[in-house]
Amino acid sequence: MDKLMNKRPVLWLLGIGTPALLLAAWWLASAGSTDTFFPPLADIVDRFRALWLFDHFGSDVLVSLRNLVLGYAIAALAAVAVGFVTALAAPVRWAVDPLIHFLRGIPPVALVPIFISLMGFGPEMRVASIALAAFFPTFIATVDGLRAVDRGLLDVAQVYRLSRRDRVVAVLLPAASPQIFSGLQVSLQTAFVVMIASEMLGPSRGIGAMTLLAQQSFMISDMWSGILLLGVIGFAANFLFDLVRRKVLAWYIGSRRLARAS
Amino acid sequence: MRRSIPAALAAVLALALSACGGSSSASSAAGDSVTTLKVGTIGIGSDAAIKLAIDKGFFKEQGLDVKTSVVANPPAGIAAAQSGQLDLTYTPSIPLLNALSNNVPLTVVAAADGYSAEAMSSKDMTKVDDTGLLVQKDSTIKRPKDLEGKSVSVPARKAQLEVTVSKLIKDDGGDPSKVNWMVLDPSSALQSLNSGRVDAASLVAPFVSKAMSQGDRLLASPGVEFFKAGAVGLWVTGNSALQKERKAIEGFKAAIYKANAYANQHIDEAQQLSAQITNNPIDVIKGGAVNYWPDKVTTDDIQRVNDSMVELGYLKTPVKLPANLVL
Structure with a gap:
């Protein structure tokens, strides 16, 4: 544990320093470039400020982000809910499984x-395109997570005669949550890709359409x-996601660390 | 584990070296025998001419082996030509001007398609113009000016159809900046027009004739009214290819013009190829506009478009066309 603490600042330095170094290298290497397709980074930053920070923030950036957040939220809620029903009710599982695997094979x-x-x-x-595409990774992770819940845990829940609601909220959901979160992370990437792709057609509004x-x-x-x-948005979204995950899964991350330490 | 890193590096290096070797031997074969030219097309009906030049051996006569590949759209082709991945590519004059105005150096080699002088006086513009602006049969839109505040589909923003339709609206006394442009692929555009999701659709052959056979009404033929007689589609090359393969590119020009003349004289044969290239039944091709392959391209053809684009606000200032723009 002590060793890990000592390493921390070095790791942080690496995490921040590497991108900064790469950016500096880009800046220097591209300065004075006359190649139309690889303009100097200084020009790009200039345009960045002019386009995204003022002109198109409300009309394009916010529009794209709203679609992303809405689509992702719908997908996450629906995937966990449908995942629970599918994993816990055998008839539903048999009915839904083939359809799900057919749909998820189609590129979003x-x-x-x-x-x-x-x-x-x-x-x-x-929003619907984003939601549908982001649904499957979380859904599949939820079903897998629930199927992998320790039998012993379920037996204990049975012995204590927990209600169905308590069993779901207090036993199954926490037990499957590490898997659900890895599904949610994959869904986030998918949602991001489809956010851009969905702007290629229709009214040209949004970051993807503008680009x-x-x-x-x-x-x-x-x-x-x-x-x-x-x-930048991809990075920020992932960063936020990680913060939430650390908060929600603090018990799990802690127990893993203890297990490793012992 | 540590030992495998140099091994992997060596493998990468070997790959890179062999890749270099491969490309250099290909270009050195350009000496006196056959030169290979990579040409980008966009898979439209007028590609029949370049296909004819391959099939009839016109390129072979010039010591050329032309390999075509379909690119997603003209800007992608231009980017590939500029970086040297392609030696030549197809582009209409509007994307060409967009590229030139952003300092992408390009040279026009030959005309790929356009409108003939006789076409200007044609009674039936659908037989001449492969683009069309369509509305529903009983739409209240009677003239281009009525499109103000309406939604109009285009295949791509700030490209040929948006510019030509804008000109129609402006010439009719309307304000094209009040149009709500929608980017849609042709089949979605046709479907959206028929279901009323867009008020008008700008389409390219064979979708113009498809729409008309489904009862839609042709409001205008934007292409011919914008470009007038002359070249519209062009074969262009980037600087690096021109410097390296000037002789071969001149040979390409000669062979293409021979094919253009042949195609104009053998429309049936060319239309069969168009049907093959665009994957359409021959009846659909014959029902639409008849392609015309010009025998030359002049700076005037491009200057005219340049002026219109400034007038419509698509270019801030006219592009200063270099004297040697056309090969």
Whole structure:
């Protein structure tokens, strides 16, 4: 434990230093570049400030983020709920399993045109595409997590005659939560990809649509600034996710650490 | 574990070296025998001419082996031509001007498609123009000006159809900036038009004739009204390919113009190929516009588009066309 504490600052330094170093290298290597497709990082940062911080923040950045958050939230809730029903009720499992595995084999991006013909191209189409794509990783992780719950735990719950509700909330949900969270993390990545893909069709509003448009009209600095923004948002989303996970799974992470220490 | 890192490095190095070797031997074969040119197309009906040039041996006569590959859209082709992944690529003049205005150096090699002088006086524009602006049969939209505040589908933003339809609206006294543009692939666009999700759809052959056979009404033919007679689609090359393979690219130009002339004289044969390339039944191709393959491209063809794009606000300032823009 002591050793780990001593290593901490070094690790932090590495975590912050490496990206900073890479950025510095990019800045220096691209300074004075005349290649249209690889403009200087200084130009990209300039465009970043001009485009995303003021001009298009409300009209594009917030629109994309709202779709992402809504779609992801719907997916997460639905996946855990349907996952519980599927894992706990054998008839449902038999009925739903083949359908789920059929649907999850389809690349989510390929579903966007189908959603357009079903529901037009308003924000609800984008949210629905994101939600459907993000559903499967969490759903599958939930079902697997529930199936792997220790029999002993269930037996104890039986002995104590816990109600169905208590069994779900106090026993099954916590026991499956480490798996559910790894599913949620995969879902987050999928939701992110589909957020961008869903903006390729329909009204050109959103970060993905703006970046695509910049690429197609050779505004290369704008395109790079869009890519940079997507990277930053991806990083921030993951960071937030990790914070929540650490909070919720504190008991689990702690018990793992103890197990390793002993 | 530690030992495997140098081994892996060596393997990567060997791969990289062999890759270099491969490409250098391919380009050194360009000497006196056959030069290979990689050409990007977008899989449209007018690609029949380049297909003819391959099939009839026009390229072979010039000592060329032309390998075509379909690119997603003209901007992607231009990026590939600029970086040297492709030697030549197809692009209409509008993406070309977008590229030139952002300092992407390109040279126009030859005309790929366009409108003939006779086409200007044609009675039936659907036989001439492969683009069309369509509305539902009993739509209240009677003229381009009525599109103000309406939603109009385009295959891509700030590209050919948006620019040409904007010009129609502006020339009719309307304000194109009030149009709600929607990016839709042609089949979604047609479906959205028929279900009323968009008020008008700008389509390209063969979807124009498909829409009309489903009862939609042709509001205008934006292409021919915008471009007038001359070249629209162009074969362009990047600087690196031009410097390296100038002779071969001149040969490409000669062979393409021979094929263009052949295609104009043998429309049936060209249409069969168009049907093959676009994966459409021959009846659909014959029902739509007849392609025209120009015998030259002039700076004027491009300057005209340049001026219109400035007028419509798609370019802030006119692109200064270099004197040697056309090979």
